[in-house]
Amino acid sequence: MAITEPSFTWPESGVYKVVQLSIDGKPLLAFGNIIHGNILASVLRKFGIEYKLLENRLHERVPAIEGEHYKVLGAGKAAIDAESKKAYFWDISGGYGIGINEEHVNEIRKLYADWAITSDPTKTP
Numbered sequence: 403m404a405i406t407e408p409s410f411t412w413p414e415s416g417v418y419k420v421v422q423l424s425i426d427g428k429p430l431l432a433f434g435n436i437i438h439g440n441i442l443a444s445v446l447r448k449f450g451i452e453y454k455l456l457e458n459r460l461h462e463r464v465p466a467i468e469g470e471h472y473k474v475l476g477a478g479k480a481a482i483d484a485e486s487k488k489a490y491f492w493d494i495s496g497g498y499g500i501g502i503n504e505e506h507v508n509e510i511r512k513l514y515a516d517w518a519i520t521s522d523p524t525k526t527p
Contacts, residue, residue, distance in 0.1 A: 412517075415484045420491065422476035422506040425449060429509040431480075438477045438495040439464020446472060458497040467498060476503030476523075491521035 410431050418433040421441045434441040439458060442465045446453050451472055453465040467474045477495035482488075494501035502523040511519045 412484055412487075412489070412514075413482055415482055417479060417481050419495075420478060420480040420502075421445070421474060421495075422503050423472055423474045424506075425451065425472045429475075429506055429513070431510060433480060433482075437462060437464070438497050442474060459499050460497045462497055464497060467500075474498065474500070475506045476500055478502040478523075487517045489517055489519045491519075492523070492525045 410433075413433045418435060419438055419441060421432040421438050423430050423432065423442070423445070430445070432441045432445040434444065437460075439462055443453070446465060446469075449471075451469065453469045453472075455463050456466050458464045477498050478491060478493035478501050481490045491502045491507055502521050504521060504523050507519060507521045511517075
């Protein structure tokens with residue numbers, strides 16, 4: 403299993419929960435309106451990646467934060483304006499206890515230079 407290019411699609415305009423991860427070293431984003439752990443499980447199933455289930459800080463059964471082919475680098479929220487190609491990342495995952503990872507945001511900026519991507523890893527609502 404190898405990923406050679408970015409393998410995510412920007413969602414429609416709106417506010418989403420987001421998981422920042424790398425799969426085999428490639429930076430990816432996964433968006434959804436469910437708990438971060440379920441977003442992660444969905445993307446790992448999409449790529450056929452096995453994972454262990456653990457109990458997170460909120461006592462939910464979710465995939466481990468890292469496994470053989472993947473690692474979660476950050477999690478929070480994203481406001482997407484697809485028409486204007488703008489994305490803003492902020493917040494912290496209550497379940498995983500991690501926030502937006504600025505280094506990962508910088509990697510996404512490089513891959514999507516036509517998008518205006520901003521973030522505030524320290525901001526919470």
